[in-house]
Amino acid sequence: MMVSELMKVEDDKARASLPEAIVRYIESVRSCEHGESYLIAVLHKVQEHFGYLDMRQMSAVSQLMQIPSAKVTGVASFYHFFTFVPRGKHKLAICLGTACFVKGAGQVLDKIKELLRVDVGHTTKDQLFSLDVARCVGACALAPVLIVDEKVYANVKPDDVARILEEYGFAAKK
Numbered sequence: 001m002m003v004s005e006l007m008k009v010e011d012d013k014a015r016a017s018l019p020e021a022i023v024r025y026i027e028s029v030r031s032c033e034h035g036e037s038y039l040i041a042v043l044h045k046v047q048e049h050f051g052y053l054d055m056r057q058m059s060a061v062s063q064l065m066q067i068p069s070a071k072v073t074g075v076a077s078f079y080h081f082f083t084f085v086p087r088g089k090h091k092l093a094i095c096l097g098t099a100c101f102v103k104g105a106g107q108v109l110d111k112i113k114e115l116l117r118v119d120v121g122h123t124t125k126d127q128l129f130s131l132d133v134a135r136c137v138g139a140c141a142l143a144p145v146l147i148v149d150e151k152v153y154a155n156v157k158p159d160d161v162a163r164i165l166e167e168y169g170f171a172a173k174k
């Protein structure tokens, strides 16, 4: 097989690993003068679609953008907003900044962990929730603050947690 044929096979394989819209986006930026500078934007789109990054997707990005795979994985590992583990449908982030912590965010976190049986940095078995902590999110007057996806919940008490989670499909085991 000639090199050009081999590259086409690899390209086709890479295309099949990514959604068409992302392939099209890569094709549009690849011809730009500094195509490599779009790597983070591309990885964002991949993570947005799949919920996380895995080796198959990253090597597809490497192939289609013609960037060494070590560089793609290096960039993905460097930035904390990229994750290599599947994330839940809904992202919970409890603020553990000083104001929130002083007002009881630790107890709210304990309640979330107890109800969902999940640790910080992990996803529930049903893939419904991922749990993370945040540093001050700039809403100290509302402390303690819980963020679910884009929505901010203020003055959250441990007793509020079940009700909030129910809005996102959590069903408490009776």
Ligand code: FES
Binding pocket: 095, 096, 097, 098, 099, 100, 101, 135, 136, 137, 138, 139, 140, 141, 143, 145
């Ligand atoms: S400490 Fe939580 S919002 Fe500032």
